[in-house]
Every structure is written in structure tokens, then in C-alpha cells.
Amino acid sequence: MSDYSVVGKKLPRVDAVEKVTGAAQYGADVHPAGMLYGKIVRSKHAHAKILSIDTSEAEKLPGVRAIVTQDDVPSGRRVFATDKVLYLGEPLAAVAATDADVAEEAAELIKIEYEVLPVVQDVMESIKSSAPRLHGDETKDGPNRRDISAKIKELSSDQEDDNSDEIRKLKAELEKYSDEVYYNISAETHNEAGDVEKGFAESDVIVEDTYVIPRVHQTYMEPHVSVASADSSGKITVWASTQGPFAIRSGIAGTLGIPLTQINVIGTTMGGGFGGRFGVIITHVPAVLLSQKSGRPVRVQMTREEEFLDGRPAPGCVIKIKTGATNDGHILARQALAFWDSGSVSGASIGSTIRVRGVYKIPNIKIDAYGVHTNKSGTAAYRAPGAPQAIFAGESQLDDIAEQIGMDPVKFRLMNMREEGDSVPAGGSEPKVGYKETLEAVADAAGWWDRESDDNQGWGVAVGDWTNGCGPGGVYVSVHEDGSARIFHGSMDITGTDTAITQIIAEILTVPYENVTIRRGDTDSAPYSTGSGGSVVTFTMGNTAKLAAEDARRRILELAAERLNTNEDNLELKDGAVHIVTADPPKSISLGELAAYSLSTTGGPIVGKGAFARQPSTPALAAQIAKVEVDPDTGRTRVLKLVASQDVGFAINPMAVEGQIEGGVVQGYAWAMMEEMQYGDNGNINPGFVDYRVPTSADLPTVESVIVEVPAPNGPYGAKGVGEPPITPTLATMANAVKDAVGIRVTELPIKPEKVVEALKNNGHGA
Template sequence: MSEYSVVGQKVKRVDAVEKVTGAAQYGADVHPPGMLYGKIVRSKHAHANIRSIDTSEAEKLPGVRAIITQDDVPSGRRVFATDKVLYLGEPLAAVAATDPDIAEEAAELIEIDYEVLPVVQDVMESIKPSAPRLHSDDTKDGPNRREITGQIRQLSRDKENDHSDEISKLEAELENYADEVYYNISAESHSEAGDVEKGFAECDVVVEDTYVIPRVHQTYMEPHVSVASADSSGKITVWASTQGPFAIRSGIAGTLGIPLTQINVIGTTMGGGFGGRFGVIITHVPAVLLSQKTGRPVRVQMTREEEFIDGRPAPGCVIKLKTGATKDGRILARQALAFWDSGSVSGASIGSTIRVRGVYKIPNLKIDAYGVHTNKSGTAAYRAPGAPQAIFAGESQLDEIAERIGMDPVKFRLMNMREEGDQVPAGGEEPKVGYKETLEAVADAAGWWDREAGENQGWGVAVGDWTNGCGPGGVYVSVHEDGSVRIFHGSMDITGTDTAISQIIAEILTVPYGSVTIRRGDTDSAPYSTGSGGSVVTFTMGNTAKLAAEDAHRRVLELASERLNTNVENLELKEGAVHVVSAEPPKSISLGELAAYSLSTTGGPIVGKGSFARQPSTPALAAQIAKVEVDPETGRTRVLKLVASQDVGFAINPMAVEGQIEGGTVQGYAWAMMEEMQYNENGNVNPGFVDYRVPTSADLPTVESVIVEVPAPNGPYGAKGVGEPPITPTLATMANAVKDAIGVRITELPIKPEKVVDALKSNGHSP
């Protein structure tokens, strides 16, 4: 028996009925009277100067109510491109019309005179001096040049001694690295621990590889959509499909120079987010501008094609990785040089390159990461941003080391994992995390220790770590006269978080889960809440809900103490009523009676308030094992078994947690095996689900999930964020399984049949 009655239970989701019956209101279901249809006018070239934009023909089209360009943005903040476009699909103007087809036709009638420029799509080409330049002031030194110029700088600072000889020697050395001047750099990030040179020198085995990970789209089911309505007083209402209504409010306010509380953002039911549903420019700002200009509500909704050409997907990257270990299996050094494809703007998660360190005791570590401009749209978060890419490189290479020193991949990982109290590279001590427990759990569940493999079959293992974020939130709890409990907050439900919040409050107020209901406010009514991303919601809003319920609990005991004429110390709330402890005969009063009584008291109704901002989070680990079979002639890979374990701290709703583990693992599988945004000099060439393949249920066996619970000290009931970790190891899990099956290491994703056949051929296998 669990010590809890509602948390830890597989209860039905609070939104199950509305989702299944179709009653849930998504962004595209919002249709205020008089609504117009907006359409973004997009660049037809991946890189071009704009000579002119002529809207005159489009304006003549009956039904067109407004056409806006950057000239119509009073704040001057960039919403539309003006003199230059940097990717196919970049917005140049927007149209509002009485009908979506008219808007579409008007968009086609806008004449744009382009001067087409050379295009660069490959990061390794973009850093070369021969590449077309996207922005000025974008040149940076590579790792060796940085080190040498750093030394020169240090020597020059020493005015007391003459270092001119050393300096000229160093300057000569700098010349050796002439090709290490990188162009088109949007950002850089560097970190170092120990001494990698020394570390590698002590290693018996050193492996170096280049890993290439493609750009992938979050492929949420619902494309971006917003409906904006500006009234005559200037008040703006935005119905937005977003993970963060408060972020959208401040984003619109900042971009358009509108006072914050003159904007009300109403979050609609979200058709998936995965990190990609935070941006304001994509649809929300154009909708507001069009509504301001027309005085009518305007909907701007992206098509699936627009999602691909102008969404904000996850960045692809190239990671050059080097790892060294002793022959008895100790990893001594690891060095990474990464180039992240950030597209036309900065913002790729280059800092995540650090995740190549994994959860291992690696004393010597050096990371150099660069964001590189290409003629693609910008990027955004996607489920553990940057981690799947870095961990693919790190965990693939670990298997190569394990193979060379003849160690079992699971044992090799277990041996190198950090333990409680170890120094963390970033500083501080390692907390208690179920690293080994989680890996051992997946190995046991998958039957790793007595695994068998037929011809062309193989097993792969990998682990990935991630730590949930944390942010501010507020929750109110009211207890009503019928004993039911209502929750009010402003955080968007993301895959069951409202359910977890409801469970926590039901647990504390000792009422049945079914008597708790939850209401979401808009940004005008609800207390501030952080965005629903970064696995924050259950951690942040769970803690907030707990505080609110505890506050209500205090008021309940206070009221009961008045009614039952005894001190609160003698009272206990259980099963929806307050009882006098060890009273004979029993003496109690129900929550409903207390709520009714409260209405005529000086203190007033039972309202609990919870407000929370941050507490340190604890890392989580996901460990996965796959068994695959590869057809060496056609290169097709079939997954025979996929087992995923995760240290979730505490599963507030094990059913929802399993759903997260399965969903994340499947997305990781898809990235490994088929998903890839493809580009050529014209831009994205697979902007739809025909040639951008997402898996169906026919591609995979049921993912077996294994929940491991090592409580997080600051999580509600010990819970950690569960959404992001499960995608992190799967890319490497699949590559490692394919290697085990047919002996070739695929370092460039996705593992498409052609790549497998070609790798086998270059490995001397005749087709």
C-alpha cells in the first residue's frame, strides 16, 4: 500500500473527455464575429536582396482589408524583412481578407523584386571564407587560435618583462591555424575542466569521430495559430496556441511597444508544443498588427508547409568528438568541437554541447561550440534542447571505446558513472541521482545480461541526462460548500500537468480526485505562470499547488477548531473531513460543512494561495536498450524491442509518466531513423509529411517503460520533470544497436537504408 491515496495513482486525465469527444477548443476553433483571415507573404528565395515590394495589385482585390509590411510596425522592431531575406519563407508582408482563399490570392499578387544572392546551407561550408556572408561582424577564432591569442594577450599585459620573442613565436604559430578563422558565426561557447592534452596522453585508447545530426521539426499536430482582436480602446485580446501565454504577452508588448496589461492572452488547448510554441513573431504579432489596422479580429494560421519553411525547428549540428580511456575502462578525457546550425539568426542551443560529458566522471573536458548562420529559418527548443544531438555523439563514441577495450557497454557505463558526493564539472557536489539504478533497471528489464541475437540482429544501449527547469507560478484553491475543490491558475496544460496538479491538491485536502476541478485563467485574470516547457510544470506548479493546498488546509483546520471547540493540534484532516484526534465518540466535520460555515465567519471563505519561484532541481537519467534487425541488402532496420527506463523522482501519475517515456523515446527513434529537414540552394525541399517522415505505430513495437524513483529533494513528493529526458538517449541507442547488428558505425543521422548499404559497402561488405 502506498502512503498516498491520489498521488502515485494512474488516474484518468482531467481533460480526457474533452479531448476524446472533440469538445476541446483549439486555436483554429476560435471564431469571433467579423473575423478576417490573415496570410503571411513569404520570400520565394533563400537569400536575396529585396529591390521593391509592390502591393498595389493585391490591394485592388475585392475582400482584401489590409496589407502590412515593416513600414506598418510602429515600434520599428523587425517583424518583416525589408531590404534582404535570409531564408525561403521569411515573412515580407501580411494580408487580411474576408476569406482565406482571397488572402492567399492577394499574397500571390504582391510583387516582390528580388536580387538573388548565393546561398549556404551546410555549416562546414558556411564557416569558410568562400561562403556567402549573412551578417557582418561574424568572424571568430577557432579553439587553437583562441588559445594562442589568449596567451599573447596575457604576455602583452606583463609590462615588467620583455616577452617579444615569445610573442613573435606565438604569432608565427597562429599562422599555422589560418583555416581556423570561422565565418558566419552567430555565437560561441567554451568550457574546460582539467587538462585534456595531459588526459589524452595518459589514455590507452583514443577515438575520434565526426557526428552529423540533422535539423528536425517538432511536428506538433496543431500548426501555429493565433486570433487577435484589437478593440476601439486599444485593448488587445489574443487567443494563442502557446506553451507560455505570459511570455506571449510580454513578447507582443515588447515587440510592438504596447503596455503589458493592455494585452490579454488567452491560451487555447495546445495540439502539442515540444518547445516550439513560445515564439511571438511567427503568428501572434502579425495577427495583432492586422487587427489593429482593420479594427476586426484576425486569425493567422500556418499551414503545414509554412511550419516547415518558417517554423522554429531543432538545430542540426556537426560535432567533432574525441574520447580517451585507459584499457581498464576509465574515461580520462573528452574534447568536443561543435558547429550548430542556427539558421538566419542566433539562438541554437550551442551551450548544450556540454552534455557530451554525460553522467560520467571525466576529469579532463574541453568544449568549444559555435553557432553558425545558414540560409534557413531560426531554431527553437525541442524536447531537451541540444541534448539529443550532443548525447548522440557522446554515447555513440562510448560504445566504440567499450568495444576497443573489450568491455560490456553497460558495465563500462556503470563503472564510469558519477556517484553521490562526486565533484560535478560545473561546480558543486553530485546529488543523489539514480544513474546506476536506472541503467541497471533497463538492463534487467530488457534481458541484457543473457541477450541473444540472430543473424544481423543487435543490441544497443545508451543513457541521457537532463535536469528540469523551474520558474515562477501561482495557484489558488477554493473549497466550496458541497465539499468540492476548485483550482485556478494560468499555466498551460502540457500532456497531463493539470491532472498532476489536481492529484496533488486532492491528496493534501484528502478529497476524492473526482471532486477536484481545475480552471485556467487568461493573463488578465490568472496569477503569473512560467511557460510550460523545460519539464518545469509538475516541478514548479506541483510545488505551487502544494503550497496553495497547504494554505487551504490551514484555513480548514482553523475553521474546524472554531466549530469543534478544540485546538488545531488536536485536529486531523482525512477523507474529506476534519476529525478530533482520538475523540470518543468520534467527532468530525466535513469540508463542505466547513466551507458553508466559513461564509459567515470573520476570516471568510476557504481560499488557499500558493506562490513559488525556484528551488534547485535534481538531474534525471533516461536509459534505453533496443534490439534491432538490419537487412544488410536493403539497409532497412526493424526494431524488435525497445525498453526505456527513467529516474522520475516520484511518479505523480504513473500512466502519464509512461506516456511521456514512450512519446519521448519514439521521437528519439524518429530522429535516429527517419526525420530530417532537407535543404538545397532553394531552401527546405521537404516541407510536408510526404517526404518529412514521422513514424507511425506500425514502425515500432510497444515501448516498454520502466519507472525508477529516486526522490528529488525539492520536487513535489520527490517528483522530477519527466517530459524531456526520454528523447535524449534514443539516437545513440539506435546507432549502437545497428553497429552491434552489422558492424558498421553510422555517425550521420538519420540511419536511412541507403546510408546503411553504403556504410556496409565501404566496410568491404558486398551487396
């Protein structure tokens, strides 16, 4: 680290001043002349047939300029419901009016006739034959039926006689699993390695539980907002609060049949995203439709209530999980069956069920996961999508195994962790990752080895793994006559990524950090950039920025060789100037002088270009320890200590990395202790911050962050994505600490006071 002068330093963020002074332009700050206010008309029922939509009264209201419904969507892609609504708050139409109150009133005047249908909001109810069907009667087999059917198929192809005894026996067995015919399934995924039956047979200890994790919202501070403006030529401009302007551009183009380059998306400063800000139809498409119809710019901005009804939160899920281990602490088998609440559409991170494997050498594993339709909005990514849920189940159960065999939970995990070169069940071999280093670092920092607890106090540990994504990006960097450098790119800043890009370019060009500025272009001007999610930005754009800076440096050295009349091999770029290494007395030329000189050369100005799309990334580990105190009479839990370590590869800006760790830990804590979208008979019943609780700074002690650096081979300076890992273990960390404190195993989050009191009354069962 000491070899670098800009990367690896705790430098202030490039956007600090504009954020602190309020100069940053968020979506709601955009106000083009003549702008109208859009409002989405939403279903008042969680499941109902639409008999009619009557907009005539609303059209007569003075100030109303446009009303759109699904009839206005040329591709036919579902933007507004037509025949049936599938969740409370589902969009049915949208209006644009000269002020927000008129739009609100007009929305109320649109008359919708419903025929109310039975509602299903619980995944375990939705899979049953008795449940109302959301999309049709198609069924899927559960794991046992799948296995038996596979055997029958195998035998039938081997033998001509389809009615052999064996097959008859299997068919009878199939009947036994008639409750494994699942309805309302939106997706499924299955993974298997080794032989779990054999693994369980060889185990001394087997633990089996069902974990229930609630649906939670990303609760970014800025609700969804877009301002769209269609001009007379048909050109569309959209100011979008989004993590991925280029994805929004193609999404709008596809949904509305507009040529891609007739759409310009301008990403506004994001008030938080966490994976939930990629949606195209939530506000962007309605805003464009309203602007096309009215001929005026239109803003569609969600209220917080609308966010809860029609955002795309993280899926809840039910995970049945079983683990077997030997008395000396070797995990032999793990099996999981998960039902993910995907809401009205498919999706829901079901692939993340594999995370129950963790970073352990588990020879036998079997995972079956299903996405299940319910009368709720669809879901989207939320910070390491699916991992916190799966890891909560996996890491909670590991503690129970450790307890049963009498092993320290940290030692038990260390003993089972994969090492470099171990085979990975999905294929290939384990790269060098600081699994053990990270767990040991958190244990040491938290004082785990000589931990002490008073009455009703306890310690919990858990680890979570995640691998950053990777995607395409492009960066230009120019060096100016005053020696400063300017970066131009198109990726959205996500809590410090612009800063990381700037540090990397300053490092390579040896320009002082404060003399490097960064500008973001819109989709009309900037090179393509992947969305800012999946912990991709520093990995992708960092590599891209490095290539751009190296390209600029090549031109700088070329110019310097020409100007100083020497060979490039004799030159060194250092401290903002090019020096002749061998010159005595020293001879050099500044970057500013070179930039000025470049303007009259054949090769022209100093412009570096970097483009990058894909390199394998390396897993990262987050390990956390909490100390809590539980009040057994009221069930309230107080966190006394929270320590989080993470293998970040290399911290390009350690201050920003600590910020990411703290943010992830706090969100994980909130999911464990208080956050939960609640559903009554007719949809979400806590659509606001009064009854959907997010923590305040008074709820947590200062999170102690411990940075571990085991470089990733393909990351810029060895960096890995840092945004997502820190949320992954916190749910289990908290539950394990509560278990240690008062002996109750909470299998259903959040760990609310009432649940704790109940469980204590039942001697630890039924939490």
C-alpha cells in the same frame, strides 16, 4: 508510495473527456464574429536583397481589408524582412481578407522584386571565408587560435618585450591555424576542466569522430495559429496556441509598444508544443497588426508547409568529438568542437554541447561550441534542446571505446558514472541521482545480461541526462459548500500537468480526485505562470499547488477548531472531513459543512494561495536499450525491442509518466531513423509529411517503460520533470544497436537504408 491515496496513482487525465469527444477548443476552433483570414506573404528565395514590395494590386482585390509590412511595426523589431531575406519562406508582409482564398490570392498579388544572393546552408561551409555573409564580416577564432592568442596575451602582459622568441613562435603557430578564423558565427561558448592534453597523453585508447545531426521539426499536430482582436479602445485579445501565454503577452507588448495590461492572451488547448510553441512573431504579432489595421478579429494559421519553412525547429549540428580512456575502462579525457546551425538568427542550444560530458567522472574536458548562421529559419527548443544531438555523439563514441578495450557497454558506463558526493565539473557536488539504478533497471528489464542475437540482429544501449527547469507560478484553490475543490491557475496543460496539479491538491485536501476541478485563466485573470516547457510544470506548479493546498488546509483546520470548539492540535484532515483525533465517540465535520460555515465567519471562505519561483532541481537520467534487425541487402532496420527506464524522482501519475517516456522514445527513434529537414539549392525541399517522415505505430514495437524513483529533494513528493529526458539517449541507442547488428558506425543521421547499404559496401566506413 503506498502512504498516498491520490498521488502515485494511474488516474485518468482531467482533460480526457474533452479531448476524446472533440470538445476541446484548439486555436482553429476560435471564430469571433466578423473574423478575417490572415495570410503571410513569404520570400521565394533563401537569400536575396529586397528591391521593392508593391502591395497596390493586392489592395484593389475585393475582400482585402488590411495589408501590413515592417513599416507597421513601431519598435522596429524584425517581424517582416525589409532590406534582405535570409531564408526561403521568411515573412515579408501579411494580408487580411474576408475569406481564406481571397487572402491567398491577395498574397500572390503582392509583387516583390528580389536580387538573388548566393546561399549557404551547410555550417561547415558557412564558417569559411568563401561563404556569403549573412550579417557581416565579423570573425571568431577557433579553439587552437583562442588558446594561442590567450598565451600570447599572457606573455605580453608579463614581459615588456612583445617580440620575444616565445611570442614570435606563438604568432607563427597562430598562422598555421588560419582556417580557424570562422565567419558567420552567431554565438560561442567554451568550457574547460582539468587538462585534456594530459588526459589524452595518459590514455591507452583514443577515438575521434565527426558526428552530423540533421535539423528536425517538432511536428506538433496543430500548426501555429492565433486569433487577434483589437477593440476600439485599443485593448487587444489574442487567442494563442502557445506554451507560454504570459511570455506571449510581454513579447507582443515589447514588439508593438502596447502597455502590458492592454493585452489579454487566452491560451487555447495545445495540439503539441515540444518547445516549439513559444514564438511571438510567427503568427501572434502579424495577427495583432492585421486586427489593429482592419478593426476586425483576424486569424493567422499556418499550413504544414509554412511550419516547415518558417517554424522554429531544432538545430542540426556537426560535432567533432575525441575521447581517451585507459585499457581498464577509465575515461580520462573528452574534447568536443561543435558547430550548431542557428539559421538566420542566433541561438541554437549551443550551451547543450556540455552534455557530451554525460553523467561520467571525466577529469579532463574541453568543449568549444559555435552557433553558425545559415540561410534557414531560426531554431527553437525541442524537447531537451541540444541534448539529443550532443548525447548522440558522446554515447556513440563511448560504445566504440568499450569495444576497443573489450568491455561490456553497460558495465563500462556503470563503472564511469558519477556517484553522490563526486565533484561536478561545473562546480558543487553530485546529488543523489539514480544513475546506476536506472541503467541497471533497463538492462535487467531488457534481458541485456543474457541477450541473444540472430544474424544481422544487434543490441544497443545509451543513457541521457537532463535537469528540469523551474520558474514562477501561482495557484488558488477554493473549497465549496458541497465539499468539492476548484483550482485556478494560468499555466498551459502540457500532456497531463493539469492532472498532476489536481492530484496533488486532492491528496492534501483529502477530497476525492473526481471532486477537484481545475480551471485555467487568461493573462488578464490568472496569476503569472512560467511557460510550459523545460519539464518545469509539474516541478513548479506541483510545488505551487502544494503550497496553495496547504494554505487552504490551514484555513480548514482553523475553521474546524472554531466550529468544533477544540484546539487545532487535536484535529486531523482525512477523507474529506476534519476529525477530532481524541474524540470518543468519533466527532468530525465535513469539508462541505466547513465551507458553508466559512461564509458567515470573519475570516471568510476557504481560499488557499500558493506562489513559488525557484528551488534547485536535480538531474534525471534516461537509459534505453534497443534490439534491432538490419536487412543488409536493402539497408532497412526493424526495431524488435525497445526498453526505456527513467529516474523520475516520484511518479505523481505513473500512466502520464509512461506516456511521456513513450513519446520521448518515439521522437528519438524518429530522429535516429527517418526525420530530417532537407535543403536544396534554395531552402527546404521537404516541407510536408510526404517526404518529412514521422513514424507511425507500425514502425515500433510497444515501448517498455521502467520507472525508477530516487526522490528529488525539492520536487513535489520528490518528483522531477519527466518530459524531456526520454528523448536524449534514443539517437545513440539506435545507432549503437545498428553497429552491434551489422558492424557499421553511423555518424550521420538519419540511419537511412541507402546509408546502411553504402557503409556495408565500404566495410563499415563512411556511414
